[in-house]
Amino acid sequence: MSGHKVNNFVLKMANVNGTGSASANGLVSKAIFRMGVPMSAKNFFPSNIQGLPTWYEIRISGDGYRARAGQVDVMVAMNAQTYKRDVAEVCSGGYLIYDSTWPWDEQLSRDDVTFIGVPFARMASEAFTGSRIRILMKNVIYAGALAALLDIDMAVIKQLLKDQFGDKQHLIDANHKAIALGYDFAKENFDCPLHCRLESDSKTDGQIVIDGNAAAALGCLYAGATVGAWYPITPSTSLMDAFAGYCNKFRSGDEGNRFMIIQAEDELAAIGMVVGASWNGARAFTPTSGPGISLMSEFIGFAYYTEIPAVLFDIQRVGPSTGMPTRTQQCDILICAYASHGDTQHVCLYPANPEECFEMAADAFDLAERLQTPVFVVSDLDIGMNEWACPEFTWDDARRPDRGEVLDAEQLAAIEKFHRYLDDDNDGIAARSLPGVHPKGAYFTRGSGHNKFGGYTEDADEYQEVLDRLKFKFNEARHRVPAAVESGAHDGEVGIIAYGSSDGAMIEALDRLKEQGLDAAYLRIRGFPFGSEVQKFIDRHEVVFIVEQNRDAQMRTLLMNDLGVRRDDLVPLLHYSGLPIYADFIVQGVLNHLQQRKTA
Amino acid sequence: MSGHKVNNFVLKMANVNGTGSASANGLVSKAIFRMGVPMSAKNFFPSNIQGLPTWYEIRISGDGYRARAGQVDVMVAMNAQTYKRDVAEVCSGGYLIYDSTWPWDEQLSRDDVTFIGVPFARMASEAFTGSRIRILMKNVIYAGALAALLDIDMAVIKQLLKDQFGDKQHLIDANHKAIALGYDFAKENFDCPLHCRLESDSKTDGQIVIDGNAAAALGCLYAGATVGAWYPITPSTSLMDAFAGYCNKFRSGDEGNRFMIIQAEDELAAIGMVVGASWNGARAFTPTSGPGISLMSEFIGFAYYTEIPAVLFDIQRVGPSTGMPTRTQQCDILICAYASHGDTQHVCLYPANPEECFEMAADAFDLAERLQTPVFVVSDLDIGMNEWACPEFTWDDARRPDRGEVLDAEQLAAIEKFHRYLDDDNDGIAARSLPGVHPKGAYFTRGSGHNKFGGYTEDADEYQEVLDRLKFKFNEARHRVPAAVESGAHDGEVGIIAYGSSDGAMIEALDRLKEQGLDAAYLRIRGFPFGSEVQKFIDRHEVVFIVEQNRDAQMRTLLMNDLGVRRDDLVPLLHYSGLPIYADFIVQGVLNHLQQRKTA
Amino acid sequence: MSHIAKPAARHPGQPVNKLGFSERDYEGGMSTLCAGCGHDSITAALVKAFFELDIEPHRVAKLSGIGCSSKTPAYFLSASHGFNSVHGRMPSVVTGANAAERSMAYVGVSGDGDSLSIGIGQFAHAVRRNLNMLYIIENNGVYGLTKGQFSASADLGSKPKKGAPNQLSPIDPVNMAISMGASFVARSFSGDKDQLVPLIKAGIRHDGFALIDVISPCVTFNDHDGSTKSYQYTRDNIVETIHTDFVPPRQEITVDFASGEVTSVRLHDGSHMLLKKVDKAYNADDRAAAISYIQHHQAEGRVVTGLLYFDGAEPEFHQVSGTCQEPLRDLPHNELCPGSEALAKLMKGYR
Amino acid sequence: MSHIAKPAARHPGQPVNKLGFSERDYEGGMSTLCAGCGHDSITAALVKAFFELDIEPHRVAKLSGIGCSSKTPAYFLSASHGFNSVHGRMPSVVTGANAAERSMAYVGVSGDGDSLSIGIGQFAHAVRRNLNMLYIIENNGVYGLTKGQFSASADLGSKPKKGAPNQLSPIDPVNMAISMGASFVARSFSGDKDQLVPLIKAGIRHDGFALIDVISPCVTFNDHDGSTKSYQYTRDNIVETIHTDFVPPRQEITVDFASGEVTSVRLHDGSHMLLKKVDKAYNADDRAAAISYIQHHQAEGRVVTGLLYFDGAEPEFHQVSGTCQEPLRDLPHNELCPGSEALAKLMKGYR
Ligand SMILES: Cc1ncc(C[n+]2csc(CCOP(=O)(O)OP(=O)(O)O)c2C)c(N)n1
Ligand SMILES: Cc1ncc(C[n+]2csc(CCOP(=O)(O)OP(=O)(O)O)c2C)c(N)n1
Ligand code: SF4
Ligand code: SF4
Ligand SMILES: [Mg+2]
């Protein structure tokens, strides 16, 4: 590392899970954020509950980059099991802070890294009693040491502790004591601050720190969703936890709960409940992950064919199969678009960050009810479970839910006869009625062959007529899903398509490429089926890359299928290790390919 | 109809299901077949058990065409509920035979069709006692009348009855009596034979009549499959019924059954059983249909990732959802190829007729064990449940099952250490061991992240290494699946790609197109991933059609994805009414498109 | 929000219920089941029960899975909302529907295949939630629609039309439901309308999960000699425990309670069930005793029918969840969406 | 075909079993569960039981679903074949594996989430088939791996760490198994190795489905005051019915049968179970009585443990199916493939 890194470095904590490190780490990242310095934090945790290595990585970026940086400047190595790899990960010129209660194994040392030993465990056991409290406070002590080493504003830390513990003065006291211990020790023993350090700024004004699952839950709340059915699965569980929390806060009262959350017996039941509730006129949703989507496939096809709205959140994790439940990927693109046997196609939204999780959650209900079909919000673990700094969410009070074509009692009373699948206005959508509202609204819903009147049929023409309308309706959906957004160069030769959580790395990659003289255009896909802007973007560029976090370039398949693009006209850059993609992967991929093209 | 139609017409019976018409209809079609005249028979039955309209259509084709003709020459209208549409379906110049016990509604008559009234019900009730027997015999009486009207060889009929009823002389007598009643009445009252009639021939020598499900079951038997697990679903049920029948015949004995058929509690369990049995070294399979594949998705991804062989038969029916369970489609192409979340790809075989069901069933086990992956035999209701005339099956006694890379006890004893996912010979396939065979063979199978040694991992590189090999292995599979077969013109401009049950219509369509001056080439795809012959075929032709029995041109998606073909370079001809495709649909589709191209 | 349904056409001379509907108004489309199928009799009982209950048809939702039995919602209450879901998954759909709209009546129709093999999990968990619905299993011991394979309710030793007798222990939905906490559990026989109709009425009016397992012979695949689900076998081996009569709200109860063999139970809507003990030793309020009684009879091949367990006090689905009385789907947007100000305030917590 | 496993390394001084293996040879990888998790004690009991059973490790297949409990097959019997399937679907995999190879020992490990919610159907049907396996439910009343949600075995009124007490009736796997025809049903406690080890041994040797539901506290999410699946609660409320001792084949049985409180049951391989009645009133051969006993105690918050039901005569999966003795997967090709001549003959029937 050459020179000072002010408000621009990566801090990583290596811990053991179940030792309470999360709150100390959160304290540090939140403090940085409150100092006005942009940061984002990612958790790399194992698929177990206690005793295994876990990491917390804070990207501090004055430029506001939110992706993983791909390198570490300051490592707090609290887990002896992983010392070796933690040391190796620090960049040249960086720092490694370790617990000097026990002697450091000199074999692990490096010349180009500064090692900072603090006797965390000893300090904790001298200052506190009780084994659990000692373990917890050891973490707070390192937060204190970091405050000194990185120049974190102590006033901010104190305020945070106050906000967190409220009137539990004994907790505040204990935490203050631990912070002070670490802080003082560092001040006395080391040259503070380090070359990597913080400086107050105002860049996070108007921002919040939130994870995508909480944001999506908030979107569901604001959209007026009343029924949530789910079966726990990482990394989607926190979405329903958050929804429950918001409902308890905003929708409980003397007259009872204005929501119903059902922990289903499995994913097949969860989606069945969503279908039942939506059929009956409630806004209903289920959050899940890949294995859940597989299990829901039969019902998804049912909802497609019977034209029942349903909102599904797929918080993608690493597949195939159980895969790596606590790692991230974008590997369910195909199954979300085509889930179920028979000819089926589904509307998908691809949020890139928590703010879009909030918006698209709300949009998903409008689309599902408007189009009378399942709508997928295809998020991932990186967005869903990590802490992102983002603009405060806002809500337009004039916004009303689009409940789609639903005939109310008056309308039903006025018509001659109601036919469930008759598309009167040629928009591909047939008006529906809700059960129990009016005698004339009664109809029969069935996943078996039906004609446009809603009657059972095994007749070829009648069957085909409905199926053709469904195709037409899907095609119309492309005008309704959020359009792709373009940025970057306007008249270059190189275009890059990406979506979802690759956005952070893409924004950064564009800047880096520009530094290297390549002014590329960037199109971020936000919905499926695709709008014409996607086709135009592809046509306009000589070389088009598609950046994905899966092995098989699944979005490219959708582009081929939906737009007629030729496979080899899209150059895939595929990152599927389970860790979030980072800018340099894209930069190198683009430059390498262009280099090869030239020499070829 | 102009002129005589000898050995070249369509005979259709309109019945009510549950009235025992199947055996009379089978008698007629079998008699025609035994006369040496090529025929194939299709059943159009409702999704219920008793009391609804059902049709049996016999295509008699001296030229050996096996597809649906798309028109009817002789209609036996036994169901008053459907008189109207049955009359309408008869081609000009054709015949309609009806039950004249009750007066004919003259409103239904047509000038260009000959109406033949026979008092079937009255004859049956005069000649027989008991309501059930009368209903049954009414059908046999019309078989007798047809024998006279179409000139069916009575000796053949008698032999058939003898073969069928063996020593149950009272049944033979009753049937003879009924046949004679119908025969004599027709002879006395009408000018026999009609213009549509039969003449003995020898074209069915060396042929049999069988349905695809029985053929597939026989393939499983010959391949040495020992474990079959299933959950009943139309139209796949008869596959397991047939397998059970063959096993009882060939694999039962004093020492017990050399097979195990498990009626599972649902499809999720059925595939789990197949996975468990295959893991443990048995050849195991499950027959199902679309809804079953949806439900099996999670386990299919598991088998893909853990590399456990599994053979699945998807007897496709009309989707989406429950759809039309007793109608045919090719609508599960996509789900079979990509079932499950995460990056997954599956080997598929596409039989076109019973003879290929037999062969491909056997091949599927070899492929599944060689490649250690699920293999789908993607058949459909038309192939599976209808009666096809085809060449007698043969079996090479020298053929041995390819059990793939399985280390036996000696091999395990000889190696240093066994690692489950280590690909020693760079063919993408890692040798496996079977449980219980040798202490050194023990390993741990898991659908969660694992490294090449079989150990649990959450490490990015280790995970990716296995995933990359899987991709490589899949790519190698293209050299192992049955190659596409080409026929028709060799140097034309027009190529047509089809697969599965469209073959019959395709063969006929090629002849018709030739009559119209178009000499087209025909490529029939038989396996996925595709071999290079498919790419070459597409490259060689200026216009390439893809004929499919689904709405969304699903095979085209596979071609785009796997070969890089551009969507719009393949012109889809899509027939998805639920009835089997017929030649004229293809002929018209091709000619119309070429016409448009010219004028465009 | 809801409207009173007006009978479509008067059928002069036909008796009408309090709402002015005739029994015809509760009928459905033509059955496509086999002539003589037990399921059709249950359909008829449903028509009668709903007619007598004075329910507006459009306030009823009738849902099912897949199977011959599951087809029947198309054959009764044409004027109600029907839902033919996927195989074995009706309970989850009812759960969602009921969550959205708690004031309608829900009747689920299923088969032994639909409920005890592919759907056993959803059935069990609907019981556990004490979902407010009437759940009817039309139990014939076979998969009718796929042509007669044994189902999980087939009795040990029951003979198929051809092949070997069943050797697997049956799964008894009544037993399951009682032991998993169901609040209303009955068994009946499609051939016994007198018993079935009042049970259906009480089941609909009961606030919670009401199961009626109805032995319903499949004439095509399981009505032969040696079958333990045939008409003949069922008739020969029936043992009635408690016969139920249903008395609508505000109707006088004219029964002699003196003998001590009849008790009256008040349901939530003010209607009453009169329970007449046919077997004096039977108690419908002791789960363990009920199971024991049923199992002992079952071991000897007898089919115990009647209201087998009842608990009117168990909180149903919405009570457990603490949901508001107003159906969720009818809540206005402003009671659901906290609005921009609340959001702004909430955002402060995320700094 | 199979080979005798040779212990990898001698541990001098350590006791060895008849095959020359030490207990170490039955251990597995390092547990990654929380310190104090009940599941680890069950793992230890399995190690001990298999060691004492003198089983060659590679002749054992250990299978599971997904969950903390389902991870444990990685922590015992490293030298056996392990299989971590998908959530709730272990029973079907064992069914297939057992179909293919009937001579190995199968042990399935599951959780209350894995077996009673997503997997309840497969569990029920494995019971029904009397599949020859030992099925262990490591029952903690919560979903441990997904961080402590209540499972379907959570007792009425049990308190979570935060939030409202559970209001749904529990599903009791023991009750289910007994009523669905299981042939060996026991409950135990992870903290009671003396009770658990012999049960495991007997369960493995029993020819048919053996269920042991083991209360196994989750120290992280369900071991607090108010939880009914905590160590404390379980210890305080345990009621043992019948204590089982396991005596291997050909070993002398040295027990005093005089008092009439101990009975001996011979298992298929010649080993014996000695059943000591702790509660003299308990009979392990009456399904209805067993259920009634368990339910009555349950209603009062007591946890009934021990061997609760046993029937050694019920035919297991392969017996019901009439399969040959030789494992199917080992049959040579010529016993499976009828050959070309038979085919030619068969073809005649299709003319
Ligand atoms: C996922 C799925 N698997 C299988 C089927 C085929 N299937 C239709 S009905 C049925 C069984 C019905 O049995 P039951 O519920 O007892 O009804 P019954 O016909 O006897 O009244 C089956 C297996 C299906 N429709 N869907
Ligand atoms: C299809 C699917 N859905 C959800 C999950 C997430 N999941 C993993 S373990 C688990 C529950 C485990 O509970 P239990 O079986 O009781 O095991 P415990 O951890 O309590 O031992 C769930 C819901 C999954 N892996 N797969
Ligand atoms: S097959 Fe059986 S269950 Fe189905 S309709 Fe016929 S009699 Fe009824
Ligand atoms: S979370 Fe609970 S069940 Fe899981 S390992 Fe920890 S203590 Fe055991
Ligand atoms: Mg049935």
Ligand SMILES: [Mg+2]
């Ligand atoms: Mg648990």
